Structure formats: structure tokens, C-alpha cells
Amino acid sequence: MSRAPLTATPTTWLGLPPLAVGVLFVVLASTYAWLFLHAESEPEVLVLLAVAAVAAVIGGRTGADRALSSAMTRHSGAMNGVIVLSVVAVIFLLGTEHFPLLMLTTVLLYVTAALGLNIQFGYTGMVNFAGAAFFGIGAYTAAVMTAHTSIPPLLILVLGGVMSALIGFILVIPVVRTRGHYSAVVTIAFAVLFKTFLEVNDILGGPQGLMVGSMTILGWDFNNSPVLFGIELSFYVNYALLGATLAVVAFMFTRRLERSWLGLTLDSVRLDETASACFGIGVTRAKVLAFTIGNVMTGIAGTLYGMMVSFVAPTSFTFADSLLLVAIVLLGGMGSPWGTALAAFIVIVLPEKLQIIQEYRFLLFSVLVIAMLLFRPDGLLPRKVRDYVPGWRADT
Amino acid sequence: MTDPVLEIVGLSKTFGGVTALDALSMSVRRGEIVGLIGPNGSGKTTSFNAVTGIFPPSDGTVRFDGTDITGLSPQKVYAAGIARTFQRSRLCLPLSIFDNIMVGNHGRLSKGLWFNLVRRRAFRREFERCHAQTRALVGTFSASLADRMFEPVGALPMIERRRIEICRALISQPKLLLLDEPSAGMTHDETTQLMDDILDVRQRLEGLSIIIIEHEMGVIERITDHCVVLNYGRKICEGTFAHIAADPEVQQAYLGAE
Numbered sequence: 001m002s003r004a005p006l007t008a009t010p011t012t013w014l015g016l017p018p019l020a021v022g023v024l025f026v027v028l029a030s031t032y033a034w035l036f037l038h039a040e041s042e043p044e045v046l047v048l049l050a051v052a053a054v055a056a057v058i059g060g061r062t063g064a065d066r067a068l069s070s071a072m073t074r075h076s077g078a079m080n081g082v083i084v085l086s087v088v089a090v091i092f093l094l095g096t097e098h099f100p101l102l103m104l105t106t107v108l109l110y111v112t113a114a115l116g117l118n119i120q121f122g123y124t125g126m127v128n129f130a131g132a133a134f135f136g137i138g139a140y141t142a143a144v145m146t147a148h149t150s151i152p153p154l155l156i157l158v159l160g161g162v163m164s165a166l167i168g169f170i171l172v173i174p175v176v177r178t179r180g181h182y183s184a185v186v187t188i189a190f191a192v193l194f195k196t197f198l199e200v201n202d203i204l205g206g207p208q209g210l211m212v213g214s215m216t217i218l219g220w221d222f223n224n225s226p227v228l229f230g231i232e233l234s235f236y237v238n239y240a241l242l243g244a245t246l247a248v249v250a251f252m253f254t255r256r257l258e259r260s261w262l263g264l265t266l267d268s269v270r271l272d273e274t275a276s277a278c279f280g281i282g283v284t285r286a287k288v289l290a291f292t293i294g295n296v297m298t299g300i301a302g303t304l305y306g307m308m309v310s311f312v313a314p315t316s317f318t319f320a321d322s323l324l325l326v327a328i329v330l331l332g333g334m335g336s337p338w339g340t341a342l343a344a345f346i347v348i349v350l351p352e353k354l355q356i357i358q359e360y361r362f363l364l365f366s367v368l369v370i371a372m373l374l375f376r377p378d379g380l381l382p383r384k385v386r387d388y389v390p391g392w393r394a395d396t
Numbered sequence: 397m398t399d400p401v402l403e404i405v406g407l408s409k410t411f412g413g414v415t416a417l418d419a420l421s422m423s424v425r426r427g428e429i430v431g432l433i434g435p436n437g438s439g440k441t442t443s444f445n446a447v448t449g450i451f452p453p454s455d456g457t458v459r460f461d462g463t464d465i466t467g468l469s470p471q472k473v474y475a476a477g478i479a480r481t482f483q484r485s486r487l488c489l490p491l492s493i494f495d496n497i498m499v500g501n502h503g504r505l506s507k508g509l510w511f512n513l514v515r516r517r518a519f520r521r522e523f524e525r526c527h528a529q530t531r532a533l534v535g536t537f538s539a540s541l542a543d544r545m546f547e548p549v550g551a552l553p554m555i556e557r558r559r560i561e562i563c564r565a566l567i568s569q570p571k572l573l574l575l576d577e578p579s580a581g582m583t584h585d586e587t588t589q590l591m592d593d594i595l596d597v598r599q600r601l602e603g604l605s606i607i608i609i610e611h612e613m614g615v616i617e618r619i620t621d622h623c624v625v626l627n628y629g630r631k632i633c634e635g636t637f638a639h640i641a642a643d644p645e646v647q648q649a650y651l652g653a654e
Contacts, residue, residue: 253513260512260519261498261505264491268499271488277470278448278480279564280503385492385546388523 013067021064022071022079028055030086034093036349037100045353069384076390084248091240092228101236103349105308108243109301110344112250114328115337116297119254121326122335122383123263124290125270126175127184131325133194134295136317137164138302139212140204143312146213153215157303164299165292176287179273191319198314209313212306215242222307239308246304247341250297254337257293259388266290267335267386298325320362327365331372333379342380401426401605402447402478402572407456409439409446409629416442418629419456424572429598429606431616431637434626435649440609441483442629444574448480449473461571475503479565480574483609485557485581489550493541493560496549497530500564533563536600537593555586559593566597575608579615591615613641625649 013021032052039045059065072079094100113135120126128134138160145156174186199207215222215238222238257263268276269286277283306312328347332339351361372379400423409417417439424430432440446453452467459465465476479500487496498505506512506522527545535542537559549560558578565573578594579587598604610616616623617637625633625640627649633640640646 256513256516261502261507262509262512264495264498265502265507267491267495268488271491272486274450274470275482275486275488276499278450278474279500279568280471280474281499282471385548386495387546389520392520 011063011066011070013062013064016067018067018071019075019078021067022075023082025064025068025071026079026082026086030090033104033345034090036353037090037094037104038097039353042354073387073390084244087244087248088241091237091244092233094240095228095233095237096231098234098236101234101240102308103352105236105240105243106305107345107348108240108247109305109308110325110328110348111247111341112243112301113298114325114332114340114344115247115250115254116294116301117325118294118329118335118337118340119257119266119297120290120294121329123258123266123270124287126287126291127180127326128187128291128294129184129319129322129326130171130187130191130194131298132317132319132321133191134164134168134298135302135305135321135325136194136198136312136314137167138299138304139306139312139317140198140210141299142303142306143210143212144204146307147210153213153307154217157215157300160303160306161296161300164295164302168291168295172288172291175291176284188319191322195314195318198317205313207314209311209316212310212312214310215239215304215307217242223310236308239304243304243308246300250301251337251341253297258335258337259386259390262289263386323362324365327369330369331380333382336379336381336383339379339381339383399426400424401461402607403459404443404447405457405459407443407446407458408454409442409451410454415629417446417453420626420629420631421456422624422631422634424605424607426571426605427598427603428621429608429619431620431623432607432609432626433611433613433616433623433640434632437628438626438649439629440626441576443626444480444576444607444609447473448478448574474568477571478574479568479570479572481558481561481565481576481578483576483580485554485561487549487557487561487564490548492546492548493534493552494527494530494545496560497534497564497567498526501526501530501567503568530563530567533567534560536596537563554581555590558582558590562594562597566601569601571603571605573604573606575606575610577609577611579610579612587612587615591619595619617641 011018016024032048036045036048039048091101091104094104113131117128117131120128141160141163142156145151145159146153151159171186171190175183178186198204204210222242223235225232225235226237227233265276265281265286268281269283273283324347328343329340331347332341332343347365351358357364402424404423405421407417407420408415420439420443422430432443434440445451447458449468449470449472457464457466460476460478463476465473468476488499505526506519512519531542531545534545538556541556541559549557552560562575562578575594578590582590594606598606608616608620620637622634622636623640624631625643625646632649633643633646
């Protein structure tokens with residue numbers, strides 16, 4: 001973790017005050033994301049990647065990153081508003097295009113799921129290699145409930161999370177009792193078990209999988225295309241907006257959790273269980289809490305994902321997909337929500353854009369994770385020292 | 397002033413066939429500093445671990461402040477009012493000074509989900525109160541440290557880490573402080589400074605009792621009211637420093653028999 005210098009004078013960049021730098025960055029970043037999602041030819045993608053690399057280097061050299069983090073702490077409210085607006089803007093700019101919107105929504109749902117994993121892994125130190133299984137529990141809950149019950153789909157979204165947490169309780173005892181590698185092995189076993197269970201279970205469709213009903217809110221079926229100013233938009237706009245809402249809520253939740261005594265408790269459990277116990281921290285309670293919260297978030301994301309793709313099968317929730325989720329957390333930086341968001345974008349979108357990566361994506365991501373752990377163990381956007389109240393300074 | 401705050405009777409701990417602690421009996425009075433000394437492997441840290449519930453004792457009783465705390469979990473022992481430091485500094489290195497000290501304050505923080513996530517104004521008030529308290533406590537040890545509350549502990553030198561560890565133990569206002577070799581890994585001058593700090597803290601915190609494990613005899617002589625000497629898990633001598641230093645069995649344990 002690097003430290004966040006909270007200096008008395010605001011950090012400027014090229015004479016611009018932090019807020020201006022922040023807004024400029026968000027506008028540029030969302031334009032970039034839009035172009036990237038839009039890009040169709042491989043040369044186009046490669047040029048965009050080169051632009052990002054150059055921009056990152058120049059930004060780092062000229063101190064734009066410091067001005068940006070200054071904007072995030074001093075004007076957190078304004079910045080969050082601008083970021084949310086820009087995500088919505090990107091969704092509407094993509095408007096009629098199915099595939100980029102599907103990708104964007106997938107990114108947003110993976111951000112939600114990976115943030116859940118981040119609470120387990122990044123804060124509490126519980127490695128969960130069954131992320132895709134909990135994601136899948138949500139998706140299967142959606143399939144079963146939309147087919148056999150008339151529960152409103154919005155409620156099913158919540159139930160998907162609850163279901164994921166309930167099934168997670170089966171794992172709680174072995175996971176909480178063991179530490180480190182042993183706990184990881186328990187979750188690997190569960191991930192493999194989950195897929196095999198689905199494959200042999202005829203009620204859940206066996207290897208063929210199940211159809212999933214669509215999301216409906218207040219009578220508005222998400223499979224309908226919204227019409228805006230006479231233009232018929234892709235139905236994925238519905239899912240993208242709800243996905244963005246989930247990601248924003250998950251993000252706020254993670255942030256507030258981190259900036260509280262609970263976040264401190266989880267960190268303390270990760271770093272030293274014995275010392276934590278000697279200062280009254282209920283280690284088991286903290287682990288159960290983190291594990292459950294993480295599974296709820298992953299499960300909810302999976303539920304909406306199932307509704308969006310309208311079909312679930314065991315092959316979508318393999319151990320390899322769990323590894324992808326862990327890779328997102330590691331690549332972004334353990335305990336760093338912004339890092340998680342950035343890494344989810346890279347891990348989901350890049351293989352879709354560069355076919356060569358798609359074929360070797362597990363190989364490449366494995367190499368990338370190893371390289372990260374060797375050369376930049378804190379991730380792309382390393383976590384900063386906890387800042388309980390953004391922008392707060394001692395008045396002395 | 398004379399009632400014992402901690403009373404240990406016949407405390408034993410065996411690991412398989414090895415007796416790490418053999419029927420230790422000792423008591424600590426309110427406001428007293430007791431030195432626990434002995435050669436390596438004589439059971440000093442084991443006795444701390446058995447008292448604080450890291451592992452349950454095999455035999456014996458521990459009474460603290462009038463209640464039996466034998467074999468309670470570390471969490472309950474902490475809640476009863478015993479705080480400790482560790483031989484191998486157990487701070488959370490990537491966390492800030494403030495974070496580390498707040499770990500020690502855990503018993504008095506509001507831990508509800510609703511409070512922490514939703515009632516952010518109330519949280520902010522509690523945070524500000526804790527910050528002021530922590531700052532005041534750290535300030536008594538080192539003014540420069542108090543201005544660096546949000547820097548990671550990993551970047552600090554050993555003496556500052558020890559100070560933070562002691563602050564972490566003191567923030568909960570315990571009745572008994574267990575210090576496990578606070579001078580380990582420090583220079584002679586640093587040790588002297590740290591002992592000044594400890595004596596200073598005792599001055600200000602009326603009624604705080606301390607048990608200190610230490611190898612530096614100069615330190616023991618200077619700060620303890622009385623000492624307990626262990627060897628092979630058994631108490632071989634007890635008394636003032638002058639008394640134990642003159643004891644032939646203690647000399648033999650430390651220097652070997654002729």
C-alpha cells in the first residue's frame with residue numbers, strides 16, 4: 001500500500017485545480033471506454049492500447065495521478081456523481097449496439113462479483129476459488145424461479161444473493177477452520193463439485209442447462225427495446241442500466257465497509273489472527289461476515305447475468321471462470337475497488353477484441369497474474385492507506 | 397493498593413511430553429511492575445500465552461480482579477482488562493499507525509453493520525473522538541509520531557513500532573499490561589528511552605499494573621518493583637532485584653554451574 005499524502009495545498013496539474021483534472025479524466029476515460037467497446041478491427045484495438053500506455057506514462061510523469069487522487073479525496077461527492085453520469089452516458093451512446101452493450105454489462109456484473117470476492121480475499125484474506133460457482137448459484141436461482149414461480153424478478157435478484165449465501169454456509173465451517181492454502185483447497189473442491197453436480201442433475205437441466213426468464217420491473221419487461229427520441233435502442237440498455245446500478249451500490253458498499261471499523265477488523269484478521277484475538281476481535285465472526293457478504297454480492301451479480309443471457313449451463317461456471325475472478329482481484333490490486341473495476345474491464349473486454357487473446361486467454365491471464373505478483377504485487381491501482389472520512393484532516 | 401490484581405496459582409502447560417510451564421504461582425498487586433525473567437525457553441512467553449488464552453493451561457488457576465479467568469478465550473481475557481504486546485512485534489505493517497492502535501481499541505468501537513455503513517455522521521463523530529484520544533496517547537510517547545497518524549507502520553523504525561504496540565495495548569485502558577521483551581531488536585539508547593516512556597505512562601495511569609519479560613538486567617533493575625525468575629518452566633526465585641541477583645540458584649541458571 002502506498003500512502004495518501006493529504007497535503008494542505010491542493011495538488012494541481014498543468015495549472016488546473018484537482019476537480020477540473022478529475023472531471024477531465026472521467027470524460028477522457030469514458031470516451032476511451034466507449035471507443036474501445038466500439039472498436040471492431042484489431043489494428044484499431046492495438047492503437048487504442050498504445051494510446052492508453054502512452055497516456056498512463058505521461059500522466060504518471062507529469063503528476064496527473066496525484067492531482068486525480070487529490071480530486072477523489074477532496075471532491076469525492078462531485079467526482080462520484082460525474083463518474084455515474086459518464087457511465088450512463090456511455091450506455092446511451094452505445095444505444096443501439098447489442099454486442100458492446102452486452103460486454104459493458106458483463107463488465108459491470110463482473111465488477112459487482114469481483115468486489116464481493118475482494119471483501120473476502122482482499123480484506124479478510126480468505127481465498128475463494130469458487131467465485132464462479134456462487135455466480136452460477138445466482139444464475140440457476142434465476143432460471144428455476146422465473147420458470148416455476150411468479151415471484152417478481154426484482155425480488156428474485158435479492159433471492160439469488162440469499163441463495164448464494166445459504167449454500168455458502170455449507171462451506172463456512174471448513175473454510176473458517178482452515179487457513180491459507182487449506183481454505184483455498186476447500187473452495188477449489190467446491191467449485192469442481194458444483195459444476196459436476198449441475199451436469200448430473202436432470203432437474204436443473206443437466207449438461208444442457210436451463211432457460212432463464214427476463215428481468216421485469218413494474219411491468220416493464222427487460223427484453224423489450226426502449227425507444228428514446230424515436231430511436232429504438234438495444235434491449236441490453238435495460239440490463240446495462242440495472243447492471244450499472246448494482247455495480248454502483250456494490251462499490252459504495254465496499255467503500256463504506258472499508259472506511260469503517262468493520263473494514264479495519266477484516267484487515268486485522270487478514271494480517272494477524274492471533275493478535276486480533278488478543279484485542280477482542282471475533283476472528284470467526286469476521287470471517288463468516290466477510291464470506292457471506294461476498295457471496296451475496298457475487299450471487300446477485302450472477303442472477304442478473306443469468307436473466308440477461310437468458311440461458312444457463314454448467315459450462316459457464318467452471319473452475320477456470322473462478323480463476324478469472326481471482327485474477328481480476330489480483331490484477332487490480334487486493335483491496336482496491338478502482339483497481340477491481342479497471343481489471344474487470346481489461347479481463348472481460350480485451351479477449352473479445354483481440355481474437356488471438358481469446359484463444360489463449362487463460363494462458364495469458366495466468367502469465368499476467370504471475371508477472372503482476374512478481375513485479376507489481378500491489379496490483380495496477382494499489383490500495384491506499386485507509387481514509388475513514390474522505391478529505392478529512394485533523395484540525396491541529 | 398495492596399490487593400492483588402492478578403493471582404496465578406499452580407499454572408502449568410505441557411506440550412505432549414514437554415512441560416513448558418510447571419506449577420507457576422505468582423501475584424501482581426495494583427500499580428506494581430513485576431519483572432519476569434529467566435533464560436531462553438524457561439516458560440516466560442508460555443505463561444503470558446496461558447494467561448491471555450492463546451492456549452488453555454493444562455493445570456492451575458488464574459484469577460484477575462476478583463474473577464476466575466482460567467482458560468477463557470483471548471477475546472474474553474482482553475474484555476476483562478488485560479492487554480499485551482508480543483515478543484516478535486505483531487503490528488499490521490501495511491496499516492496506518494491509527495489503524496493499528498484502533499485494533500487495540502476494538503472493545504469500545506461500535507461494530508454494527510448499520511452503524512458502520514449507514515450512519516456515517518455518527519461514525520464520523522466516533523472516529524473524531526477516537527482520533528483525538530489516540531493522538532493524545534501517542535503524543536505522550538512522541539510528538540512527531542502523533543503528526544504521522546495515517547502513515548503505514550511498515551515504514552517506521554523499531555522503537556516507534558514498539559511505542560505503537562504499547563499504545564495499542566494501552567488505548568483500551570487495561571488494568572494489567574503484559575510486555576513481552578519490549579527491548580528486543582533495539583539499541584541500548586532506544587531501550588532506555590522506551591523504559592522512560594513506560595515509567596512515565598505508569599505515573600499517569602493510576603493503578604496500571606505491568607508484567608514485563610526482559611533480558612536486559614539494567615532495565616529490570618531500574619523499573620521493576622519485584623521479580624520472578626523462571627528456569628525450565630519453574631519458579632526458582634522471587635523478590636526484589638537485589639534479592640534475586642544475589643541468589644545462587646539464579647546465578648547458576650544464568651551463568652551455569654561450576
